[in-house]
Structure formats: C-alpha cells, structure tokens
Amino acid sequence: MAKRKRLSLPLPGTLSGDPGVADTGPDRPALQSRAPIAQVAGDAAAVAAFHDVAGELTRAREDGRLVVSLPLDVVRADHLTRDRLTSDAEDMEALRTSIATRGQQTPIEVLALPGGGYGLISGWRRLQALRELARDDPERFGTVLALLRRPDTVAEAYRAMVEENEIRADLSFYERARIVQRAVDDGAFSDTKQALNTLFGSASYAKRSKIKSFLRVVEGLDGVLRHPTRLAEHLGLKLARALDQDASLPDRLARALDTVDPTDAEAELAAIKANLSHAKGLGKERSESGRAETGSKPVPAARYQPIGPGLMLEMDEGRIGVTGKRLSPDLVKRLEQWLRAQPEAR
Structure with a gap:
C-alpha cells in the first residue's frame, strides 16, 4: 500500500490572493488593502452620515426634542408670570429628596x-429644588436638564406653562384666574376672554365658567387676600357674586383683614365669611325651583369676629363658639371654668 503524502499549508504572504497582505514577489506589484474608488466612496458616505446626524441634532434642538444641560444661573424663573402662587413645603421636600437620590428625571422647558x-416656561418647582440643592453641592447640582422650546409668541409660552401645570399641579381656581389676568397685563392677549379660551381651551365649559367667576375675585381683591389659594370653590364663587352686587365689600374686607393675623389662613377665611353674611344682595334664600322665597323667615348667617391672633369668635342664633389654630386644651379649660363661674350658669 502506497504511503500517503502529507500536505502542508502555505506560509502567509506566499499567495497573492491573501487579503490584506502584500505579495513581495519580484514579478507582482504590491497589493492595496482597498481600491481608491472604494475608499473615496466610503469617505463620502461617512461625511454624509455625519452631516445627517448633525442636521438631525440641530433640528431636534430647534424643535425642543433634544435635552440640553444648562447652568442654573442662565435660567430666568421670572421671565413669565408664574401661575403657581404657593408651593407645599412637604411636596418640595419630597422633590428635593427624589432629585438628590435619583437625579433630575424630567427636564424643564425654556426658551432662548x-x-x-433662557426664560423658564415650565418646571419652576424642579428649578427651585435644584437651586436649593446646589447651595450645598454646586458641583453635582449646578446644572439643569432642559428642553429648548421655540414658541412663536408670548401667548404660546403662557399656554405651554399652563398646560404643563394643569397636568402636574393641583392649582386653585384663584391661581388659574390670576394667570389669565396676568397674561393680559403682560400683553400676551388682548382681553381676558381671549386669554381664558386660549390658556384653558381644553378645559370643560363649566371649568372655564368658574375660572371666569374667580376673575372677579382677582380683580377686586388681588393684594388684599394673603391666602387666596385657600379659597374653596364654593366660597370663591359666592365671593365673586358678592363683589358684583356690593361695591363696598372690597374696602370692608380690607379693613377686616387688617385686624387678622396675616399668617392665619383660617382667620382670613372666617373674616371673609363674616363679611359675606353682611354683603348686599345675598340675603335672599332660594327655593329648589330657583325663585326667591319671600314668605319665609331668612336663616341668620353665622357671624365671625376676630378676638386675637389665631382666634375667632363664631356667633349664631342661640350659639357661640371659638375657633382658630391657637385654640389649645388649656384655653378651652380656662374658658369652661370662666363660664361656670358666671351667674347665668348657676
């Protein structure tokens, strides 16, 4: 039996077909790794791809789809009148803790x-939280993530802010009415009707009607009320009707609030209720059919009288009470002892 011959592999470079390796033989020219035309085509494709990416990034930035990092001190929070008047301390603390732990998850919106x-459109609470955190750690919290918007008009900027806060914030009717008035004052709209229908165009007719009623409260008592966001919907609508029917109410209410502790929201509400009970045109009770009852005796309204910082005296027919945040168990005990000592109680 014939012995098989063992084959061995050729060494690299000994075959002209080895890709990427030049043949150094005397009879063959050195091989190039890529043909010139292929290299030119590849370079052109790379440049075109680069321009496409750069163009898309530019369009994304201009369209507000690209998140940018901005130093905190280049963002003006007062560019637009803010619709939010107050921020809950507990909510702000939760927001600061979240950003400190997980970083800023949602960008703010700004315009150049x-x-x-840059002027702030939306994200006031996030911006404030970052600024407070930056006081202790400016290196970590010295910038804010933002979307660069390009609203065509100031009106569009106001609309963007309102829509953002309608989704994220539980604004009061007073705050909604106030931003309608401020947008008109800033020249963004010609009148409150246009501002209301534009800023709250997606809201129901009933909601817009309530905001319109609260506009009367803003017009008559802005700067007089210290805690306007505490006005409940029912009380605010009643106050709006009273302002329409009693021209002397704003002055009376201003004088009454001068005697109330400015930090006591409950006392302010009590003073408002007390003045509403004396407002002209609100004394008639209405039946279920909506017509005024003339034959029945009107139900006397409760009257409130401030008796000291944080204390209010509530008087009704056959009833008297004391309310307020300073009503402590010790005070209740002393009142009880005093009442028992009176001759009428024996």
Whole structure:
C-alpha cells in the first residue's frame, strides 16, 4: 500500500490572493488593502452620515426634542408670570429628596432670550429644588436638564406653562384666574376672554365658567387676600357674586383683614365669611325651583369676629363658639371654668 503524502499549508504572504497582505514577489506589484474608488466612496458616505446626524441634532434642538444641560444661573424663573402662587413645603421636600437620590428625571422647558440666557416656561418647582440643592453641592447640582422650546409668541409660552401645570399641579381656581389676568397685563392677549379660551381651551365649559367667576375675585381683591389659594370653590364663587352686587365689600374686607393675623389662613377665611353674611344682595334664600322665597323667615348667617391672633369668635342664633389654630386644651379649660363661674350658669 502506497504511503500517503502529507500536505502542508502555505506560509502567509506566499499567495497573492491573501487579503490584506502584500505579495513581495519580484514579478507582482504590491497589493492595496482597498481600491481608491472604494475608499473615496466610503469617505463620502461617512461625511454624509455625519452631516445627517448633525442636521438631525440641530433640528431636534430647534424643535425642543433634544435635552440640553444648562447652568442654573442662565435660567430666568421670572421671565413669565408664574401661575403657581404657593408651593407645599412637604411636596418640595419630597422633590428635593427624589432629585438628590435619583437625579433630575424630567427636564424643564425654556426658551432662548434675545439678550442671552433662557426664560423658564415650565418646571419652576424642579428649578427651585435644584437651586436649593446646589447651595450645598454646586458641583453635582449646578446644572439643569432642559428642553429648548421655540414658541412663536408670548401667548404660546403662557399656554405651554399652563398646560404643563394643569397636568402636574393641583392649582386653585384663584391661581388659574390670576394667570389669565396676568397674561393680559403682560400683553400676551388682548382681553381676558381671549386669554381664558386660549390658556384653558381644553378645559370643560363649566371649568372655564368658574375660572371666569374667580376673575372677579382677582380683580377686586388681588393684594388684599394673603391666602387666596385657600379659597374653596364654593366660597370663591359666592365671593365673586358678592363683589358684583356690593361695591363696598372690597374696602370692608380690607379693613377686616387688617385686624387678622396675616399668617392665619383660617382667620382670613372666617373674616371673609363674616363679611359675606353682611354683603348686599345675598340675603335672599332660594327655593329648589330657583325663585326667591319671600314668605319665609331668612336663616341668620353665622357671624365671625376676630378676638386675637389665631382666634375667632363664631356667633349664631342661640350659639357661640371659638375657633382658630391657637385654640389649645388649656384655653378651652380656662374658658369652661370662666363660664361656670358666671351667674347665668348657676
């Protein structure tokens, strides 16, 4: 039997077909790794791809789809009048804790200002939380993530802010009415009707009607009320009707609030109720059919009288009470002892 011959593999470079390796034989020219036309085509494709990416990034930035990092001090929070008047301390603390733990999860919205810097559209609470955190750690919290918007008009900027807060914030009717009035004052709209229908165009007719009623409260008592966001819907609508029917109510209410502790929201509400009970045109009770009852005796309204910081005296027919945040168990005990000592109680 014939012995099989063992085959061995050729060494690298000994075959002209080895890709990427030049043949150094005397009879063959050195091989190139890529043909010139292929290299030119590849370079052109890379440049075109780069321009496409750069163009898309530019469009994304201009369309507000690209998140950018901005120093905190280049963002002006007062560019637009804010619709939110107050921020809950507990909610702000929760927001600061969340950002400190997980970082900023949702970007704010800004617009580029002609003179440089950026004006805040939405995200006031996030911006404030970052600024408070930056006081202790400016290196970590010295920037804010933002979407750069390009609203065509100031009205569009106001609309963007309102829509953002209608989704994220539980604004009071007073705050909604106030931003309608402020947007008109800033020249974004010609009148409150246009501002109301634009800023709250997606709201129901009933909701817009309530905001319109609260506009009367803003017009008559802005700067007089210290805790306007505490006005419940029912009380605010009643106050709006009273302002329409009693021209002297704003002055009377201003004088009454001067005697109330400015930090006591409950006392302010009590003073409002007390003045509403004396407002002209609100004394008639209405039947279920909606017509005024003339033959029945009107139900006397409760009257409230401030008796000291944080204390209010509530008087009704056959009833008297004391309310307020300073009503302590010790005070109740002393009142009880005093009442028992009176001759009428024996």
